[in-house]
Amino acid sequence: xxxxxxxxxxxxxxxxxxxxxxxxxxxxxxxxxxxxxxxxxxxxxxxxxxxxxxxxxxxxxxxxxxxxxxxxxxxxxxxxxxxxxxxxxxxxxxxxxxxxxxxxxxxxxxxxxxxxxxxxxxxxxxxxxxxxxxxxxxxxxxxxxxxxxxxxxxxxxxxxxxxxxxxxxxxxxxxxxxxxxxxxxxxxxxxxxxxxxxxxxxxxxxxxxxxxxxxxxxxxxxxxxxxxxxxxxxxxxxxxxxxxxxxxxxxxxxxxxxxxxxxxxxxxxxxxxxxxxxxxxxxxxxxxxxxxxxxxxxxxxxxxxxxxxxxxxxxxxxxxxxxxxxxxxxxxxxxxxxxxxxxxxxxxxxxxxxxxxxxxxxxxxxxxxxxxxxxxxxxxxxxxxxxxxxxxxxxxxxxxxxxx
Numbered sequence: 504x505x506x507x508x509x510x511x512x513x514x515x516x517x518x519x520x521x522x523x524x525x526x527x528x529x530x531x532x533x534x535x536x537x538x539x540x541x542x543x544x545x546x547x548x549x550x551x552x553x554x555x556x557x558x559x560x561x562x563x564x565x566x567x568x569x570x571x572x573x574x575x576x577x578x579x580x581x582x583x584x585x586x587x588x589x590x591x592x593x594x595x596x597x598x599x600x601x602x603x604x605x606x607x608x609x610x611x612x613x614x615x616x617x618x619x620x621x622x623x624x625x626x627x628x629x630x631x632x633x634x635x636x637x638x639x640x641x642x643x644x645x646x647x648x649x650x651x652x653x654x655x656x657x658x659x660x661x662x663x664x665x666x667x668x669x670x671x672x673x674x675x676x677x678x679x680x681x682x683x684x685x686x687x688x689x690x691x692x693x694x695x696x697x698x699x700x701x702x703x704x705x706x707x708x709x710x711x712x713x714x715x716x717x718x719x720x721x722x723x724x725x726x727x728x729x730x731x732x733x734x735x736x737x738x739x740x741x742x743x744x745x746x747x748x749x750x751x752x753x754x755x756x757x758x759x760x761x762x763x764x765x766x767x768x769x770x771x772x773x774x775x776x777x778x779x780x781x782x783x784x785x786x787x788x789x790x791x792x793x794x795x796x797x798x799x800x801x802x803x804x805x806x807x808x809x810x811x812x813x814x815x816x817x818x819x820x821x822x823x824x825x826x827x828x829x830x831x832x833x834x835x836x837x838x839x840x841x842x843x844x845x846x847x848x849x850x851x852x853x854x855x856x857x858x859x860x861x862x863x864x865x866x867x868x869x870x871x872x873x874x875x876x877x878x879x880x881x882x883x884x885x886x887x888x889x890x891x892x893x894x895x896x897x898x899x900x901x902x903x904x905x906x907x
Contacts, residue, residue: 518644543738557722561715567632585629630690779835790828822876
């Protein structure tokens, strides 16, 4: 198990490391091409799109992995149920997204609606669940790397030809749609989906509503704050925050790679506490190194890559690294809560943590992009408190003597 886990994490980390490096260059190219306010407008459109994608995806890959392991003979119909659910939710997300774009008056005009329409074509969540069941982490890593490469080449080309903001928005959506189609085709090749029965559709729906609820809260936390910044501050604040958030994403990618690999192993682990502790200690070392780098070199890196105009982003960068460190250190605990107690327990923790969002408008109104960084730290602290309360209740329930 440990050998397989290390191999899968290695594939994910390798590709995500390349994605992070390419993403940095892409963001810095876009920053120089669009400026602080232009980057803020572009980042706002992407934030809305990614938030809707997370809501529509419902984290269905987790349902495919867990339910297929429980009932291996029903794998094809579970896959089919997840695909049908994602198609319906993606269609609803496009309609809602266009309505929000009209209400907010987002910069980009017609290009915003074209970008949002690609949501329907880029919901490959169930397919990635099948690929993870087949341990096809190498293929997922390859697709991620190709997307990062295509995005970088597109950014350089658009900068060279002095393309308008609309071109950046449309190209970003099309690249994501093509990559999703590749993953979906490979997933169907691995497991041809069959038409689900009503009980199977209901089972996948209820499981995905729990996991998707947690994913939705994460999307609101990560992307909703960008929309709030655009609404309560200005595009320049969005530009500074987005640049700092993009650099911090390297830690988020480490978290994602670890979670994807550990999630499949946690259900079969004889000693889950061992997994949690070992991952926690390793993550703590990574978090300390990341924060030290942010403090010592963050501002110089930002100025070197994006220019003096983006220097204020260094303070937000430090705050976001602290928030990402908390997520990374508790990675094993998060996977254990979903597998051992259930996705509803994770939904409870995330819902409690989202209460910190009530303070976000005040923080952003008073401190703009710095307030957005403080909100991310508050979210993590509240989540840890909720998770510990769940853990205490679970252990006390196990320790009770059985009723006669």
